[in-house]
Amino acid sequence: MEQSYLSSSWYRVSGLKLRLRGHARIHRAIFRGQLWYVLQDRTSGRFHRFTPETWFIISLLDGRRTIQEIWDMACAQLEDKVMTQDEVIHLLGQLHTTDVLFGDVPPDIGELADRGKKQRDRKLIMSFMNPLALRFGLIDPDKFLQATLPLIRPLFSWVGALGFCLLFGYALVLAGVHWRALTKDVTDRVLSAENLILLLIAFPMIKAVHELGHAYAVKRWGGTVHEIGVMLLVFMPVPYVDASDSLAFQNKWHRAIVGGAGIMVEIVLAALALIVWVNAEPGLVRAFAFNVMLIGGVSTLVFNGNPLLKFDGYYVLSDIIEIPNLASRANAYLGYLVQRYAFRIRSATSPVTASGEAGWLFFYGFAAFFYRLTITAAIVTFVSRQFFIVGTLIAVWAVILMLGVPVAKGIWFLLVNPALRHNRGRAFGVVAGTIAALAVVLFLVPLPHSTIAQGIVWLPGNGIVNVGADGVVTEILAAPDSEVAQGMPLVRLEDPLLAAKVELLTIRVRELKVRLAKQDIADEANSLIVKEELRLAEADLALAADRQKSLTVRSQASGTFILPGATDLVGRFLHRGETVGYVAEFDHPLIRVVVPEDEADLVRSHTRDVSVRLVGDMWRAIPARMIREVPALSDSLPSAALSTVGGGTISLDPTDPKQRRVVANLLHLDLRLDEDRTIPRIGSRVYVRFSYGAEPLAGRLYRGVRQVFLRVFQI
Template sequence: MLNSIDSSMVSSSQRPIPFKIRPDLIVKRVEYRGIPSWVIKDPVGLKYHRLDPEQYRCLQLLNGERNLEQIEKALCEEFPSLHLQLQDVQGLVTELHKKNIVFSDRPGQGAALLEIQREQDKKKRWNLVKNLLYLRLPGWDPEPTLRYLYPYIRFCFNQKFIFFTSLFIASSWILLLVNFSTFQAKLPEFQQFFGWPNLIYLWITLALTKVLHEFGHGMSCLHFGGECHEMGVMLLVFSPTLYCDVTDSWMMRNKWHRIIIGAAGMIVEIFISAITIYIWWFTQPGLLHHLALNIFFVTTITTVVFNANPLMRFDGYYMLSDLLEIPNLRPKADKTLREKFAWYCLGIEPKPDRTMPTSGRLWFILFAITAWLYRWVVVFGITLFLYTVLKPYDLQSIGIAMAFMSVISIFWGMGQACYQILMAPRQEPISYVRLGFSLSVLTAIVVAALMIPIPWHLESPVLLEPADLKHVYTKTDGVIEEILVQPGDTVEVGDVLMRLSNIQKKMELQQYKTELKEIEIRIRTADQAGNLDQENYLLDSRKNLITLINQLEQQFKQLEITAPISGQIIAPPRAPVPKVDPMRNQLARWTGTPLDSANLQAYLEPKTHLLSIAPGSDYVAQMVIDQEQRNDLHLDEEVEIKFDHLPHEIYLAHVSEIADRPLEVAPEALSNKAGGQLATVTDEQGNERLQNPSYLALVDLNEDVDLLRTGLRGQARFLVDERTAGQWLWKYIRSTFHFRL
């Protein structure tokens, strides 16, 4: 009786904690950015927990006999910088108990654990309801299947196989790029093929590719020494697929092994897409042909939009988390954003948290905001897809309802986060001054964005050239002997601009003339001998020689280059210094421009751009406008032009001409390969062809011509209309999305 009274008078911090570490746990030490952590594997519940050093030390100290004060003292001695108190230690013990990695011999523990399990099941059911577009159902243990298949696919992890697979994938993409026009031409046929009821093929191919995707995760995890004990069915936007739990990779110390496991599924899909590209190319239009193209789209789009994207909690997210060595990247980013919101908008100071990062908080905030915005983009895109597919069958309400539930879940999460911030226990009250100021700023921003008139301008790249410019090219090859003009000189029609020489052609001409004299003698001899056949043969040979001599003499005349028009000399674009192979004997290749004196005795190829001649002092700006902007630009419309080398000068000019036909070849200086803004591809002739349909407009420039030079690049801007931001947003929605209710 006395002992019970004495024990009741002992404070709770001095009573023994009745918890012990479970002996069946598997523990691995894993470092993140040089900081040790301990990953705990529960072999019974197949759950994994990552513990910080103080958490793991607290777990080790739990032996059923130590009390809170003893554990606090031991932790403070080992981790003096944490300044732990009794309530902190009590929180650590409670957290370890919730993770179910400690046990107690005392009665009544089962009820507490059962209550924890019920809360977890309730949370799972709620997640199932609020993520109707992403349903994850319970699965089975695939470990026996994986171990059975592993010996047959072990060769896939061989370095030689990986090398040749990479070459195969690269070759398929090259094939696709080379035949991109054919590929693009077949897209309408492909889209028409996959309507109802053939849409079932889309689901089947998606399911099969995702099965292989998940087996890629499982096999790679098994290869690096991990285990996989859960694989189940998942409905991604109503499409059946699988999921594979490879959380056991957390036990691996090598982060690159974890990254490879995360990327294994995407690698499998990329390999499948490479195979389907070849199947599509070598088959005739039909079921197999269209299915191959469909699989290519499924594997490519899902990989880019979902799996490889770190903004969603799929493969790319976990790969980024392992690469940066930041466990729980998304929860930490969300919490950092909530703390900053609570402080700046509500005046609530965040509590110190040892698990939160102390540096790079801005990047965490940007990551959280970007991920939140991207989630809206995905929900909106899926809604459009479901609406478009189900509308012909009057089932669009199903897609809208599913999307509505997803939107509600997003707002519910935002509201729940705000509620937790407001209801969290704290000593300081909410700063109503900051709250009012934040609401005022938000209201002002919304009003300014939607009600204030905003002019809407469109921009296009421009290239400056003299009006009616005439380009001069070499008609034959030769070596520069004499340069008679320089940029800025004025010439008249017929003036000699440059003289070239060609020793080889000169020697050929002399040889042909010598052969002609010999044939003339042989013709006279055959005529005197009465050999008619030989005479006819020699006459034909003489005719051919005369033709060759005339051609060479014409080429010699072309070595003297004359001005086709009168005007001012304009230098051509400068050529970079070429790479010269010292093992090969090559003629000197010119650099800069052919008009440079350093290029004397340099070799010029046929069709080399020597110079240009401007007949007047006027300039014209070539303006390349996108097809979508074509109808917004009109003749005589005022355009503002700003050149790159004159960033503080704005030239006002008017549109003088707009082409009726699309521009096929872009000006070389405006190509993205030359530092311009236009996306181009190089064709077989070396021309830079535009990837997007565009039109050419000409803008006359007559002011400050002394500051302008041929070949200047810049940006042209013209006013389309002036409306409020809300009106522009509504116009964009109406022009982009055609809802037919």
């Protein structure tokens, strides 16, 4: 036996006779094709995973054999795979710490009491480590669940699965049909005082049924549930159950169903609520059903169903990909990469135990961290809008726990960890170099900065040919695509009723003039009446004559006359103000571009260069210049082509029945190309780049954060 297998402390444990306590249970499990043994502590509810070699040692702990005898047997059986004496000592210490060992050593009552107190303190501290989810255990529901299980068991079958799929599919169809009504004024509806009361009532009720789904799933496959309690989720009390017994299930799909049972329950409740909402009359029942849909949908998507948070979706993913303790092992793997390859600690141990785990651990470690930051920021923003002080406290708490604590642990590791005794200088150098590099990139390196916006080929107001009066088109006076001058007639309309009205008013004016001429000078009262009638008749005649003149549509500008639908225009009835065509100067086209409100100040104050790319010629950037700005921000679009409905990028307000209003205000700008360029057609989409020169990232980040505070908190 090589010296590395031996330990100078072996004499302290070699003569002990130990065995596992009665509350310890062992389960075989297969993870990613490898055999493992899972030790379940039924008293504390904790689980520990061991390799077959480690389990061989544990299985020989029967209270009769000494540790020396057990190790000798392991050496004979396992040969080169046997654990070293130091590893055996570490294993015994681990089992002793978890309080699953019993032997011929008199128990240290003081140590046991101190260990129990530390465990309780650690559990209490961990409860408060997450500012958004505090847990408090209440009762043991196992007897109740066992008594009512026969009523629920049929749901955990193929028939239940088929019913779930049919209900879910039907709900999706209903949601698609009634999507506009569902999303109309959703923010105002949710945050109204009346609805918040319903929301506060519905949320814990739904979560109670949700947790029962987990509990019954555990009981369905023979597990036990010994704790039900209350969790303060963003300070709202919701029930929870301890379903950790499912970790002992050998079938990974049974474990996954336990993890996903709550999600499935909420989907069923949301689907049933949607059916009620569609068929119910406006009132309390319909409003309550809407809140059930909201909770079942949003919480499932953002919280429970998302594997990047340690809720239901996390455990489902962990079971399906067969990587227990995914989150903690992902963090450990990232730490291992830093220690092994950045700090060059050769003794660093990788948490990867099977092929394929490294990719999952690497991706999950980064994705979960950034998603937690995002969702925490969203929660803080939401709460701060209503309760600024509470939101600020949550933000401080979250920053300390998510950023401050890891940084403090990292500093402590650099200062005192013995693994760095030969590499501490390198570790400090790597950390300092990384911080310096980030600082240089953020504050010193200027990077290109620009805004990309969309626009359309636009016409000034006098380039749009509108009809001046209602009428039927009788003649096209100017050939389409021909050059026309300002004031030139383009289209003639006819309105027989208007012509008859002009004739009647003309006769009426003549009649009143004759009556006024014959009026007795002495009869002043009648003369005044006739004069007033004549004045009104002349005004009506002038108005009708102007309308008759406007039946001949004239060009208000010089350029090319564009007449869409010219072949079937004659004979059509057009209303006053209706657009019939355009007069455009294609050699000097106008571009109307819309810029989001957040970018408006940058575009106004920092723009150095403007370039335009046509949809049909994206490879060529055409220089342009700003010629005018619409003074006020607007919530309308110059063309539907810029909206998401028309293929653009700007979202329309779903509450607007006319689909003209946008969600956020826009700045409208007019541009002129710096070179002669023929534009394919009016209304074609263009992409506009506003360049601001080069600027370090720090300035942009500060500006973005400042805009958020101004928009959300008005500070």
